[in-house]
Amino acid sequence: MYVTLSSAFTPAIAAPVGIPNPAPAQRRTLSVGAHLFREGDIANNIYEITSGVFRLSRVLDDGRRQVIAFGLPGDIIGFPNGTVHHSDCEAIQAGAVISHRRHTLDTLKGDDATHQRLLHAALREISAMQDHLMMLGRKSAMEKVASFLVTLSDRIGTCRDELTRCALPMSRADIADFLGLTIETVSRTLTRLRKAGVIAFDRAQTVLIKDKDALLSAAQARV
Amino acid sequence: MYVTLSSAFTPAIAAPVGIPNPAPAQRRTLSVGAHLFREGDIANNIYEITSGVFRLSRVLDDGRRQVIAFGLPGDIIGFPNGTVHHSDCEAIQAGAVISHRRHTLDTLKGDDATHQRLLHAALREISAMQDHLMMLGRKSAMEKVASFLVTLSDRIGTCRDELTRCALPMSRADIADFLGLTIETVSRTLTRLRKAGVIAFDRAQTVLIKDKDALLSAAQARV
DNA sequence: CGGGGCCTTGAGAGTGATCAAGTATCGTGG
Protein backbone atom coordinates (compact mmCIF):
# COMPACT_ATOMS: atom_id res chain seq x y z
CA MET A 1 0.00 0.00 0.00
CA TYR A 2 1.01 3.56 -0.53
CA VAL A 3 1.51 3.16 3.11
CA THR A 4 -0.56 5.58 4.09
CA LEU A 5 -2.26 8.33 5.46
CA SER A 6 -2.65 8.08 9.17
CA SER A 7 -0.05 10.78 9.05
CA ALA A 8 -1.64 12.78 6.27
CA PHE A 9 -4.88 12.93 8.12
CA THR A 10 -4.26 14.84 11.28
CA PRO A 11 -7.34 14.47 13.42
CA ALA A 12 -9.49 17.48 14.03
CA ILE A 13 -8.64 17.62 17.69
CA ALA A 14 -5.25 19.03 16.96
CA ALA A 15 -6.45 22.30 15.52
CA PRO A 16 -8.55 24.40 17.84
CA VAL A 17 -7.39 27.96 17.41
CA GLY A 18 -10.06 30.30 18.61
CA ILE A 19 -12.92 27.88 18.72
CA PRO A 20 -14.15 27.27 22.22
CA ASN A 21 -15.94 24.01 21.58
CA PRO A 22 -14.41 21.93 18.83
CA ALA A 23 -16.45 18.85 18.10
CA PRO A 24 -14.65 15.95 19.73
CA ALA A 25 -13.50 13.39 17.21
CA GLN A 26 -13.53 9.91 18.65
CA ARG A 27 -11.55 6.90 17.64
CA ARG A 28 -13.18 3.52 17.15
CA THR A 29 -11.72 0.17 16.16
CA LEU A 30 -13.54 -2.63 14.36
CA SER A 31 -12.70 -6.24 13.77
CA VAL A 32 -13.59 -8.17 10.64
CA GLY A 33 -17.32 -8.45 10.15
CA ALA A 34 -18.16 -5.66 12.58
CA HIS A 35 -20.59 -3.06 11.32
CA LEU A 36 -19.69 0.59 11.44
CA PHE A 37 -23.36 1.29 10.82
CA ARG A 38 -26.36 -0.45 9.33
CA GLU A 39 -29.23 0.68 7.21
CA GLY A 40 -31.75 2.42 9.41
CA ASP A 41 -29.23 3.48 12.04
CA ILE A 42 -29.38 7.09 13.05
CA ALA A 43 -26.70 8.92 11.13
CA ASN A 44 -24.92 10.80 13.89
CA ASN A 45 -21.38 10.51 12.65
CA ILE A 46 -19.18 10.69 9.62
CA TYR A 47 -16.19 8.38 9.64
CA GLU A 48 -12.64 8.89 8.58
CA ILE A 49 -10.91 5.58 7.95
CA THR A 50 -7.44 5.39 9.43
CA SER A 51 -6.80 1.68 8.86
CA GLY A 52 -8.49 -1.44 7.58
CA VAL A 53 -10.92 -1.88 4.71
CA PHE A 54 -14.64 -1.21 4.81
CA ARG A 55 -17.49 -2.16 2.54
CA LEU A 56 -20.42 0.17 1.95
CA SER A 57 -23.41 -1.62 0.46
CA ARG A 58 -27.11 -1.65 -0.13
CA VAL A 59 -29.36 -4.68 -0.24
CA LEU A 60 -32.72 -5.22 -1.91
CA ASP A 61 -35.52 -7.14 -0.24
CA ASP A 62 -34.77 -10.25 -2.23
CA GLY A 63 -31.12 -10.23 -1.24
CA ARG A 64 -29.58 -8.66 -4.30
CA ARG A 65 -26.73 -6.52 -3.15
CA GLN A 66 -24.83 -3.59 -4.58
CA VAL A 67 -21.51 -2.59 -3.11
CA ILE A 68 -21.44 1.21 -3.28
CA ALA A 69 -17.80 1.63 -2.33
CA PHE A 70 -14.81 0.15 -0.64
CA GLY A 71 -13.40 2.36 2.08
CA LEU A 72 -9.63 2.42 2.40
CA PRO A 73 -7.41 4.35 4.79
CA GLY A 74 -7.82 8.04 4.09
CA ASP A 75 -11.37 7.67 2.81
CA ILE A 76 -14.32 9.29 4.49
CA ILE A 77 -17.50 7.33 4.65
CA GLY A 78 -21.04 7.65 5.96
CA PHE A 79 -22.20 10.96 4.52
CA PRO A 80 -25.66 11.59 5.92
CA ASN A 81 -28.80 12.35 3.97
CA GLY A 82 -31.82 12.49 6.16
CA THR A 83 -31.73 11.19 9.70
CA VAL A 84 -30.79 7.57 9.03
CA HIS A 85 -28.28 5.66 6.97
CA HIS A 86 -29.53 4.05 3.79
CA SER A 87 -26.69 1.59 3.49
CA ASP A 88 -24.62 -0.84 5.54
CA CYS A 89 -20.97 -0.35 6.32
CA GLU A 90 -18.92 -3.31 7.50
CA ALA A 91 -15.24 -3.87 8.14
CA ILE A 92 -13.90 -6.52 5.77
CA GLN A 93 -10.45 -6.05 7.21
CA ALA A 94 -9.96 -5.03 10.82
CA GLY A 95 -9.37 -1.33 11.15
CA ALA A 96 -10.08 1.93 12.87
CA VAL A 97 -11.96 5.09 12.17
CA ILE A 98 -12.20 8.58 13.55
CA SER A 99 -15.81 9.56 14.16
CA HIS A 100 -16.72 13.13 13.37
CA ARG A 101 -19.96 14.48 14.72
CA ARG A 102 -22.41 14.93 11.93
CA HIS A 103 -22.98 18.59 12.66
CA THR A 104 -19.34 19.29 11.85
CA LEU A 105 -20.41 18.95 8.24
CA ASP A 106 -24.07 19.74 8.63
CA THR A 107 -23.73 23.09 10.31
CA LEU A 108 -21.20 25.86 10.35
CA LYS A 109 -20.71 26.04 14.09
CA GLY A 110 -17.63 24.05 14.85
CA ASP A 111 -14.29 23.23 13.42
CA ASP A 112 -14.04 24.97 10.06
CA ALA A 113 -11.01 23.04 8.85
CA THR A 114 -12.69 19.70 9.49
CA HIS A 115 -15.87 20.97 7.91
CA GLN A 116 -13.89 21.77 4.79
CA ARG A 117 -12.16 18.44 4.76
CA LEU A 118 -15.42 16.52 5.06
CA LEU A 119 -17.05 18.68 2.43
CA HIS A 120 -14.31 18.11 -0.08
CA ALA A 121 -14.42 14.41 0.63
CA ALA A 122 -18.12 14.52 -0.26
CA LEU A 123 -17.31 16.21 -3.56
CA ARG A 124 -14.67 13.61 -4.34
CA GLU A 125 -17.23 10.95 -3.50
CA ILE A 126 -19.64 12.38 -6.06
CA SER A 127 -16.93 12.28 -8.69
CA ALA A 128 -15.94 8.70 -7.84
CA MET A 129 -19.56 7.61 -8.00
CA GLN A 130 -19.86 9.10 -11.47
CA ASP A 131 -17.04 6.84 -12.58
CA HIS A 132 -18.79 3.95 -10.93
CA LEU A 133 -22.04 4.73 -12.73
CA MET A 134 -20.28 4.75 -16.08
CA MET A 135 -18.67 1.44 -15.24
CA LEU A 136 -21.90 -0.23 -14.16
CA GLY A 137 -23.99 1.13 -16.98
CA ARG A 138 -21.73 0.96 -19.96
CA LYS A 139 -18.78 -1.35 -19.52
CA SER A 140 -18.38 -5.04 -20.31
CA ALA A 141 -17.38 -7.60 -17.71
CA MET A 142 -13.75 -7.50 -18.86
CA GLU A 143 -13.66 -3.71 -18.77
CA LYS A 144 -15.21 -3.68 -15.32
CA VAL A 145 -12.76 -6.14 -13.85
CA ALA A 146 -9.75 -4.50 -15.50
CA SER A 147 -10.87 -1.04 -14.40
CA PHE A 148 -11.32 -2.32 -10.90
CA LEU A 149 -7.81 -3.75 -10.79
CA VAL A 150 -6.34 -0.54 -12.19
CA THR A 151 -8.12 1.64 -9.67
CA LEU A 152 -7.35 -0.60 -6.72
CA SER A 153 -3.70 -1.01 -7.61
CA ASP A 154 -3.38 2.76 -7.98
CA ARG A 155 -4.65 3.02 -4.44
CA ILE A 156 -2.93 0.16 -2.67
CA GLY A 157 -0.57 -1.50 -5.15
CA THR A 158 3.20 -1.59 -4.68
CA CYS A 159 5.54 -1.49 -7.63
CA ARG A 160 8.64 -3.69 -7.75
CA ASP A 161 10.63 -5.05 -10.66
CA GLU A 162 8.15 -4.10 -13.38
CA LEU A 163 5.53 -5.83 -11.31
CA THR A 164 2.73 -4.29 -9.31
CA ARG A 165 1.60 -6.32 -6.37
CA CYS A 166 -1.87 -5.60 -5.10
CA ALA A 167 -3.82 -7.20 -2.28
CA LEU A 168 -7.49 -7.92 -2.82
CA PRO A 169 -8.85 -7.36 0.66
CA MET A 170 -12.35 -8.21 -0.49
CA SER A 171 -13.89 -11.51 -1.57
CA ARG A 172 -14.91 -12.36 -5.13
CA ALA A 173 -18.50 -11.89 -4.01
CA ASP A 174 -17.72 -8.35 -2.88
CA ILE A 175 -16.00 -7.56 -6.16
CA ALA A 176 -18.93 -9.03 -8.07
CA ASP A 177 -21.43 -6.93 -6.16
CA PHE A 178 -19.29 -3.85 -6.67
CA LEU A 179 -19.14 -4.41 -10.42
CA GLY A 180 -22.68 -5.61 -10.98
CA LEU A 181 -21.54 -9.10 -12.00
CA THR A 182 -21.75 -12.60 -10.58
CA ILE A 183 -18.96 -14.33 -8.69
CA GLU A 184 -18.49 -16.73 -11.56
CA THR A 185 -18.08 -14.01 -14.14
CA VAL A 186 -15.52 -12.22 -11.98
CA SER A 187 -13.60 -15.44 -11.52
CA ARG A 188 -13.71 -16.35 -15.20
CA THR A 189 -12.60 -12.86 -16.20
CA LEU A 190 -9.67 -12.93 -13.79
CA THR A 191 -8.73 -16.32 -15.20
CA ARG A 192 -8.87 -14.91 -18.70
CA LEU A 193 -6.51 -12.09 -17.70
CA ARG A 194 -4.22 -14.60 -16.01
CA LYS A 195 -4.11 -16.92 -19.02
CA ALA A 196 -3.38 -13.92 -21.24
CA GLY A 197 -0.35 -13.18 -19.09
CA VAL A 198 -1.65 -9.81 -17.95
CA ILE A 199 -1.86 -10.74 -14.29
CA ALA A 200 -0.83 -13.55 -11.97
CA PHE A 201 -2.03 -14.69 -8.60
CA ASP A 202 -0.63 -15.32 -5.20
CA ARG A 203 -3.21 -17.26 -3.24
CA ALA A 204 -6.26 -15.64 -4.87
CA GLN A 205 -6.12 -12.66 -2.50
CA THR A 206 -3.11 -11.05 -4.10
CA VAL A 207 -2.86 -10.11 -7.72
CA LEU A 208 0.37 -9.38 -9.54
CA ILE A 209 0.01 -7.05 -12.47
CA LYS A 210 2.49 -8.20 -15.08
CA ASP A 211 1.41 -6.03 -17.99
CA LYS A 212 -0.05 -2.72 -16.87
CA ASP A 213 -0.48 -1.46 -20.44
CA ALA A 214 -2.51 -4.49 -21.40
CA LEU A 215 -4.60 -4.07 -18.27
CA LEU A 216 -5.20 -0.42 -19.05
CA SER A 217 -6.29 -1.19 -22.57
CA ALA A 218 -8.58 -3.92 -21.26
CA ALA A 219 -10.09 -1.29 -18.99
CA GLN A 220 -10.76 0.75 -22.13
CA ALA A 221 -11.73 4.36 -22.01
CA ARG A 222 -9.69 7.30 -20.96
CA VAL A 223 -8.17 6.34 -17.72
CA MET B 1 -11.91 6.59 -15.21
CA TYR B 2 -9.95 9.28 -13.71
CA VAL B 3 -7.86 9.66 -10.71
CA THR B 4 -9.20 11.90 -8.06
CA LEU B 5 -6.57 14.20 -6.77
CA SER B 6 -6.81 15.22 -3.21
CA SER B 7 -4.01 17.62 -3.94
CA ALA B 8 -6.33 19.61 -6.13
CA PHE B 9 -8.34 20.25 -3.09
CA THR B 10 -6.33 22.30 -0.73
CA PRO B 11 -8.88 24.90 0.20
CA ALA B 12 -7.94 28.49 0.64
CA ILE B 13 -6.72 28.36 4.18
CA ALA B 14 -6.15 32.04 4.70
CA ALA B 15 -9.72 33.05 5.30
CA PRO B 16 -10.28 36.77 5.72
CA VAL B 17 -12.69 37.41 8.53
CA GLY B 18 -14.36 40.50 7.21
CA ILE B 19 -16.37 38.99 4.37
CA PRO B 20 -16.56 42.14 2.30
CA ASN B 21 -17.46 40.29 -0.85
CA PRO B 22 -20.64 38.24 -0.86
CA ALA B 23 -20.67 36.23 -4.07
CA PRO B 24 -23.20 37.49 -6.59
CA ALA B 25 -25.54 34.83 -7.95
CA GLN B 26 -26.16 35.28 -11.64
CA ARG B 27 -29.04 34.14 -13.76
CA ARG B 28 -28.53 32.42 -17.08
CA THR B 29 -31.00 31.06 -19.63
CA LEU B 30 -30.38 28.21 -22.05
CA SER B 31 -32.27 26.98 -25.07
CA VAL B 32 -32.58 23.35 -26.07
CA GLY B 33 -29.22 21.83 -26.93
CA ALA B 34 -27.20 24.55 -25.23
CA HIS B 35 -24.47 23.36 -22.91
CA LEU B 36 -24.32 24.62 -19.36
CA PHE B 37 -20.81 23.22 -19.27
CA ARG B 38 -18.73 20.60 -21.02
CA GLU B 39 -16.17 18.13 -19.90
CA GLY B 40 -12.88 19.94 -19.44
CA ASP B 41 -14.44 23.34 -18.75
CA ILE B 42 -13.13 25.13 -15.72
CA ALA B 43 -15.56 24.51 -12.90
CA ASN B 44 -16.19 28.03 -11.65
CA ASN B 45 -19.84 27.73 -10.83
CA ILE B 46 -22.49 25.55 -9.31
CA TYR B 47 -25.91 25.80 -10.87
CA GLU B 48 -29.33 25.88 -9.37
CA ILE B 49 -31.97 24.95 -11.91
CA THR B 50 -35.00 27.22 -11.86
CA SER B 51 -36.71 25.94 -15.00
CA GLY B 52 -36.18 23.53 -17.85
CA VAL B 53 -34.59 20.09 -17.88
CA PHE B 54 -30.88 19.36 -18.01
CA ARG B 55 -28.93 16.23 -18.78
CA LEU B 56 -25.65 15.48 -17.01
CA SER B 57 -23.63 12.84 -18.82
CA ARG B 58 -20.26 11.32 -19.42
CA VAL B 59 -18.96 9.87 -22.66
CA LEU B 60 -16.27 7.29 -23.35
CA ASP B 61 -13.85 7.61 -26.22
CA ASP B 62 -15.78 5.16 -28.33
CA GLY B 63 -19.01 7.08 -27.88
CA ARG B 64 -20.63 5.03 -25.16
CA ARG B 65 -22.51 7.40 -22.94
CA GLN B 66 -23.80 7.28 -19.41
CA VAL B 67 -26.36 9.78 -18.25
CA ILE B 68 -25.47 10.58 -14.66
CA ALA B 69 -28.57 12.53 -13.82
CA PHE B 70 -31.45 14.56 -15.14
CA GLY B 71 -31.64 18.01 -13.62
CA LEU B 72 -35.11 19.33 -12.94
CA PRO B 73 -36.21 22.65 -11.43
CA GLY B 74 -34.99 22.82 -7.86
CA ASP B 75 -32.01 20.56 -8.51
CA ILE B 76 -28.47 21.72 -8.09
CA ILE B 77 -25.95 20.55 -10.60
CA GLY B 78 -22.28 20.89 -11.41
CA PHE B 79 -20.59 20.05 -8.12
CA PRO B 80 -16.90 20.58 -8.66
CA ASN B 81 -14.12 18.10 -7.99
CA GLY B 82 -10.78 19.39 -9.10
CA THR B 83 -10.50 22.40 -11.35
CA VAL B 84 -12.48 21.16 -14.32
CA HIS B 85 -15.78 19.44 -14.98
CA HIS B 86 -15.66 15.75 -15.77
CA SER B 87 -19.05 15.60 -17.40
CA ASP B 88 -21.24 17.44 -19.87
CA CYS B 89 -24.39 19.28 -18.94
CA GLU B 90 -26.88 20.18 -21.64
CA ALA B 91 -30.37 21.64 -21.64
CA ILE B 92 -32.81 19.13 -23.10
CA GLN B 93 -35.66 21.52 -22.44
CA ALA B 94 -35.12 25.28 -22.49
CA GLY B 95 -34.62 26.65 -19.03
CA ALA B 96 -32.74 28.86 -16.66
CA VAL B 97 -30.25 28.47 -13.87
CA ILE B 98 -28.82 30.57 -11.10
CA SER B 99 -25.03 30.41 -11.08
CA HIS B 100 -23.40 30.30 -7.69
CA ARG B 101 -19.72 31.03 -7.49
CA ARG B 102 -17.83 27.88 -6.72
CA HIS B 103 -16.19 29.30 -3.65
CA THR B 104 -19.60 29.71 -2.03
CA LEU B 105 -19.43 25.97 -1.47
CA ASP B 106 -15.68 25.55 -1.59
CA THR B 107 -14.75 28.00 1.09
CA LEU B 108 -16.39 29.47 4.11
CA LYS B 109 -16.09 33.09 3.13
CA GLY B 110 -19.40 34.10 1.75
CA ASP B 111 -23.05 33.46 2.11
CA ASP B 112 -23.50 30.87 4.85
CA ALA B 113 -27.10 30.06 4.02
CA THR B 114 -26.26 29.38 0.39
CA HIS B 115 -23.25 27.36 1.43
CA GLN B 116 -25.56 25.20 3.51
CA ARG B 117 -28.05 24.80 0.75
CA LEU B 118 -25.41 23.72 -1.75
CA LEU B 119 -23.84 21.37 0.75
CA HIS B 120 -27.09 19.62 1.52
CA ALA B 121 -27.80 19.34 -2.17
CA ALA B 122 -24.47 17.56 -2.52
CA LEU B 123 -25.43 15.12 0.22
CA ARG B 124 -28.77 14.45 -1.46
CA GLU B 125 -26.89 13.89 -4.68
CA ILE B 126 -24.75 11.21 -3.05
CA SER B 127 -27.85 9.46 -1.81
CA ALA B 128 -29.56 9.63 -5.20
CA MET B 129 -26.48 8.24 -6.88
CA GLN B 130 -26.48 5.30 -4.50
CA ASP B 131 -29.97 4.44 -5.71
CA HIS B 132 -28.76 4.82 -9.24
CA LEU B 133 -25.84 2.47 -8.62
CA MET B 134 -28.17 -0.18 -7.25
CA MET B 135 -30.39 0.22 -10.26
CA LEU B 136 -27.58 -0.05 -12.78
CA GLY B 137 -25.81 -2.90 -11.08
CA ARG B 138 -28.59 -5.12 -9.89
CA LYS B 139 -31.89 -4.49 -11.60
CA SER B 140 -33.42 -6.04 -14.71
CA ALA B 141 -34.50 -3.97 -17.69
CA MET B 142 -38.12 -4.05 -16.55
CA GLU B 143 -37.20 -3.00 -13.03
CA LYS B 144 -35.03 -0.19 -14.35
CA VAL B 145 -37.70 1.23 -16.60
CA ALA B 146 -40.44 0.89 -13.99
CA SER B 147 -38.22 2.46 -11.31
CA PHE B 148 -37.46 5.30 -13.64
CA LEU B 149 -41.12 5.99 -14.31
CA VAL B 150 -41.94 5.86 -10.62
CA THR B 151 -39.16 8.26 -9.70
CA LEU B 152 -39.90 10.67 -12.53
CA SER B 153 -43.63 10.72 -11.91
CA ASP B 154 -43.01 11.39 -8.22
CA ARG B 155 -41.05 14.43 -9.29
CA ILE B 156 -43.08 15.86 -12.14
CA GLY B 157 -46.22 13.75 -12.48
CA THR B 158 -49.69 15.17 -11.96
CA CYS B 159 -52.48 13.08 -10.51
CA ARG B 160 -56.01 13.27 -11.93
CA ASP B 161 -58.83 10.76 -11.90
CA GLU B 162 -56.81 7.80 -10.67
CA LEU B 163 -54.37 8.57 -13.44
CA THR B 164 -50.93 10.06 -13.16
CA ARG B 165 -49.82 12.00 -16.18
CA CYS B 166 -46.10 12.44 -16.58
CA ALA B 167 -44.12 14.15 -19.30
CA LEU B 168 -40.97 12.51 -20.54
CA PRO B 169 -38.82 15.52 -21.35
CA MET B 170 -35.96 13.29 -22.47
CA SER B 171 -35.61 11.05 -25.52
CA ARG B 172 -35.58 7.28 -25.43
CA ALA B 173 -31.85 7.47 -26.04
CA ASP B 174 -31.43 9.60 -22.92
CA ILE B 175 -33.50 7.18 -20.88
CA ALA B 176 -31.50 4.25 -22.24
CA ASP B 177 -28.21 5.91 -21.37
CA PHE B 178 -29.51 6.74 -17.92
CA LEU B 179 -30.56 3.14 -17.28
CA GLY B 180 -27.63 1.40 -18.94
CA LEU B 181 -29.82 -0.13 -21.65
CA THR B 182 -30.29 0.30 -25.40
CA ILE B 183 -32.99 2.38 -27.01
CA GLU B 184 -34.63 -0.77 -28.30
CA THR B 185 -34.83 -2.38 -24.90
CA VAL B 186 -36.34 0.74 -23.37
CA SER B 187 -38.91 0.89 -26.14
CA ARG B 188 -39.78 -2.80 -25.88
CA THR B 189 -40.10 -2.58 -22.12
CA LEU B 190 -42.40 0.43 -22.32
CA THR B 191 -44.46 -1.46 -24.88
CA ARG B 192 -44.68 -4.41 -22.53
CA LEU B 193 -45.96 -2.16 -19.75
CA ARG B 194 -48.44 -0.58 -22.13
CA LYS B 195 -49.75 -3.93 -23.36
CA ALA B 196 -50.09 -5.07 -19.76
CA GLY B 197 -52.34 -2.07 -19.11
CA VAL B 198 -49.98 -0.53 -16.58
CA ILE B 199 -49.29 2.61 -18.59
CA ALA B 200 -50.55 4.35 -21.70
CA PHE B 201 -49.05 6.92 -24.03
CA ASP B 202 -49.87 10.29 -25.34
CA ARG B 203 -47.54 10.97 -28.26
CA ALA B 204 -44.58 9.03 -26.86
CA GLN B 205 -43.46 12.01 -24.77
CA THR B 206 -46.18 11.70 -22.19
CA VAL B 207 -46.89 8.62 -20.18
CA LEU B 208 -50.11 7.96 -18.31
CA ILE B 209 -49.73 5.71 -15.34
CA LYS B 210 -52.89 3.65 -15.13
CA ASP B 211 -51.86 1.19 -12.43
CA LYS B 212 -49.39 2.65 -9.98
CA ASP B 213 -49.35 -0.47 -7.80
CA ALA B 214 -48.44 -2.67 -10.73
CA LEU B 215 -45.73 -0.21 -11.71
CA LEU B 216 -44.34 -0.19 -8.19
CA SER B 217 -44.22 -3.95 -8.05
CA ALA B 218 -42.54 -4.02 -11.45
CA ALA B 219 -39.99 -1.63 -10.03
CA GLN B 220 -39.42 -4.14 -7.25
CA ALA B 221 -37.79 -3.20 -4.03
CA ARG B 222 -37.81 0.07 -2.25
CA VAL B 223 -36.33 2.67 -4.47
C1' DC C 1 -6.68 -35.14 8.74
C1' DG C 2 -11.15 -33.57 7.91
C1' DG C 3 -14.62 -29.99 7.23
C1' DG C 4 -16.20 -25.77 5.43
C1' DG C 5 -15.64 -21.70 3.03
C1' DC C 6 -14.19 -19.69 -1.09
C1' DC C 7 -12.75 -19.93 -5.63
C1' DT C 8 -12.62 -22.02 -10.24
C1' DT C 9 -14.42 -24.43 -14.12
C1' DG C 10 -18.01 -26.36 -17.16
C1' DA C 11 -22.50 -26.74 -19.71
C1' DG C 12 -26.62 -24.76 -20.88
C1' DA C 13 -30.18 -21.08 -20.71
C1' DG C 14 -31.90 -16.40 -20.93
C1' DT C 15 -31.84 -11.49 -21.01
C1' DG C 16 -30.63 -7.78 -23.43
C1' DA C 17 -27.71 -6.28 -27.57
C1' DT C 18 -27.27 -5.94 -32.41
C1' DC C 19 -28.80 -5.54 -37.01
C1' DA C 20 -32.54 -4.29 -39.87
C1' DA C 21 -36.95 -2.60 -41.30
C1' DG C 22 -41.02 -0.23 -40.72
C1' DT C 23 -44.01 3.55 -38.63
C1' DA C 24 -45.04 7.91 -36.16
C1' DT C 25 -44.08 12.55 -35.29
C1' DC C 26 -42.31 17.02 -35.99
C1' DG C 27 -40.44 20.90 -38.37
C1' DT C 28 -39.92 23.27 -42.70
C1' DG C 29 -41.03 25.22 -46.79
C1' DG C 30 -43.97 25.36 -50.74
Next chain:
DNA sequence: CCACGATACTTGATCACTCTCAAGGCCCCG
Protein backbone atom coordinates in the same frame (compact mmCIF):
# COMPACT_ATOMS: atom_id res chain seq x y z
C1' DC D 1 -52.62 23.72 -45.07
C1' DC D 2 -50.31 20.08 -46.96
C1' DA D 3 -46.14 17.65 -48.73
C1' DC D 4 -41.82 16.36 -47.70
C1' DG D 5 -37.79 15.00 -45.28
C1' DA D 6 -35.61 14.18 -41.07
C1' DT D 7 -35.66 12.45 -36.68
C1' DA D 8 -37.41 9.56 -33.17
C1' DC D 9 -39.73 5.59 -31.86
C1' DT D 10 -41.35 0.79 -32.45
C1' DT D 11 -41.08 -3.89 -33.87
C1' DG D 12 -38.85 -8.18 -35.50
C1' DA D 13 -35.15 -11.76 -35.99
C1' DT D 14 -30.95 -13.31 -34.50
C1' DC D 15 -26.80 -13.29 -31.71
C1' DA D 16 -23.77 -13.12 -27.78
C1' DC D 17 -22.57 -12.00 -23.26
C1' DT D 18 -23.46 -12.95 -18.84
C1' DC D 19 -26.23 -15.62 -15.59
C1' DT D 20 -27.66 -19.94 -13.61
C1' DC D 21 -27.02 -24.38 -12.07
C1' DA D 22 -23.77 -27.83 -10.95
C1' DA D 23 -19.53 -29.93 -9.69
C1' DG D 24 -14.83 -30.01 -8.46
C1' DG D 25 -10.54 -28.04 -6.34
C1' DC D 26 -8.01 -25.27 -3.15
C1' DC D 27 -6.88 -23.35 1.20
C1' DC D 28 -7.43 -22.23 5.86
C1' DC D 29 -8.34 -23.67 10.40
C1' DG D 30 -9.72 -26.54 13.79
